[in-house]
Amino acid sequence: MSEDTIFGKIVRGEAPADIVFQDDRVTAFRDITPQAPTHILIVPNKAIATVNDVKPEDEETLGHMFVVAARLAEEEGIADDGYRLIVNCNRDGGQIVFHLHMHLLGGRPIGRMVAR
Ligand code: 5GP
Numbered sequence: 001m002s003e004d005t006i007f008g009k010i011v012r013g014e015a016p017a018d019i020v021f022q023d024d025r026v027t028a029f030r031d032i033t034p035q036a037p038t039h040i041l042i043v044p045n046k047a048i049a050t051v052n053d054v055k056p057e058d059e060e061t062l063g064h065m066f067v068v069a070a071r072l073a074e075e076e077g078i079a080d081d082g083y084r085l086i087v088n089c090n091r092d093g094g095q096i097v098f099h100l101h102m103h104l105l106g107g108r109p110i111g112r113m114v115a116r
Helices: 006-011 056-076
Strands: 019-022 026-030 038-044 083-086 102-106
Touching (some): 006 026, 006 038, 038 056, 056 083, 056 102
Antiparallel strands (some): 019 026, 038 102, 083 102
């Protein structure tokens, strides 16, 4: 089992967050340090540490994260102009919180895809 993180506590309602969506599979909440006008984190309720830990049985939940991302982008009014979805993995990917999450960033041009 994955180690518990702040995101696990948010999923369970044990830590505060600005939750914008939650169902039985995923939770979405605003990033505490937003990098764009819209910066939402979409996380599986199940604590999967990194993309390296994804199992075939997680496929439905991970696919659902995209469905939720599209719905939230629509609700945020950024769907047509566009946005970026980011999933970081481990040190070189820049992952800080070890509970798999998808960043939904938009509301301005997000810029270069990767740092040089
Ligand atoms: P990572 O680099 O792991 O992909 O991104 C982690 C993100 O989680 C960062 O953008 C950071 O601002 C956000 N974050 C870290 N701690 C908290 C927290 O307690 N609450 C919320 N809402 N976001 C957090």
